[in-house]
Amino acid sequence: MYISTRGNYPPATASEVIYMGMVPTGGLFVPEKTPRLSPDQVAAMAGLPYPALAEKLLGYYLDDYTPEEIRESVKAAYGDNFYHRDVAPVAKLEGYGGVLELFHGPTAAFKDMALQLTPRLLSQAIRKGGQGRELLILVATSGDTGKAALEGFKDVPGIRIACFFPDEGVSQAQEMQMRTTDGMNTYVYSVEGNFDDCQNGVKEVFGDEAFSRGLASRGWQLSSANSINWGRLCPQIVYYFYAYYSMARASRTTIGQPMHFVVPTGNFGNILSAWYAREMGLPIGKLICASNENKVLTDFFATGHYDRNRDFYKTSSPSMDILISSNLERFLFAVSGQDAGAIRGYMAELAEKGSFTVDGNLLRKMQDLVWAGSADEKEAAEEIRRVYETHRYLMDTHTAVGSAVYGKYIRESGDRTPAVLDATASPYKFSKSVLEALSGEVYPVGADESRLAEILAERTGIPVHPALAGLDKKPILHDRRLKRGGIKSAVEEIIRGT
């Protein structure tokens, strides 16, 4: 069963928590107990292909889904829609154990690893207990989540999906990816303003109880597709096992030996999934948490003081530009021994004054698990160039932050335990920044990113990600613009079917 991090909701089943998204009274759902595997059980799964491994591991968490339902979903999620037959291959890179490439899905960022599956779990959840309502998923996005959610939910029966992105704030490739989405149930809007305006608009709609009641009486339920939903975290556990086994198969470790993971972090969802894998019995050593200039987590893991009252930087790794890492709440709950009272206190302080401090005991426990560091814009760009020039391996801007932080970890600790770095996006999703890092040139704002991607491919010989190739030639299917405050009437229109 799943319980709330704030102790304010009765235990619920997997399908119920995936349907609800988050605890209606505030808080996040977590498994009451993490399933524990013996070393023999861990070793026994080593040879499995990705879908079979996913089926096994998800079976431990999705208690009220039948084995057939899980098998069917997993087969559809991790098949031909990925451009690599291993789904999440581990590339070899000198100086690291390896690089776990999580960007071979249909939208070229790691969000696909979960979002190809979550919608299927959600539509099964509707069948189990959804009271016959149709679901409308609202997503405010600063780039990667929007397109991944659109692709995942496209043409899923019983569900419509609407994405809202700030008209000043996403990369050109990201905007084109969203605007060219097909499917009968997809809606895309740009919203006047920045990401906060967009996010606040969506939150207002969620928070309007009268509006929700009105929708319910017409057979509609709103839900969310970001990583506060357990249905997004749980599929991510799989690739940590898969990477570990890949390293063993390539004789870069033996099963049973510890391995670190380096994770470029924003909302703390990806790294939290690694922690779940560790709790289940996978021999993970340290979780290395990498931040960009918005280094609220680095400071927190150093001092125990979380403080969002600081300047917000727009960086070239926009998916990590975040000052409130939602999934940290789940981590604090687990490491504190499920102390819901303490979590309520921290979250109340965070809401009221934007900061909180954990006690020394909890801080030490967290520091045993997590090593946190940050890299600024210059360090990340230099890392892209250094890694390409020494290894001919091309990293995107987010992965480069991880790589630079791992370098700092090695220099500080001297620790040579094998480590795997998560590559969270294709370099072609951020062609302008990557090309600038390699060449030292600066391209004008608004430069044609499809053209820059071609130049990058010519220069490196590495083919453009198939999901991004020819984006400029696809027809624009969505061109609606909303004024600030226009989200609610857009929702009305979607439901009326206009």
Ligand SMILES: *Cc1c(COP(=O)(O)O)cnc(C)c1O
């Ligand atoms: C979302 C995202 C991240 C951050 O992941 P979290 O789970 O939010 O910590 C890092 N890199 C890329 C490319 C992303 O899209």
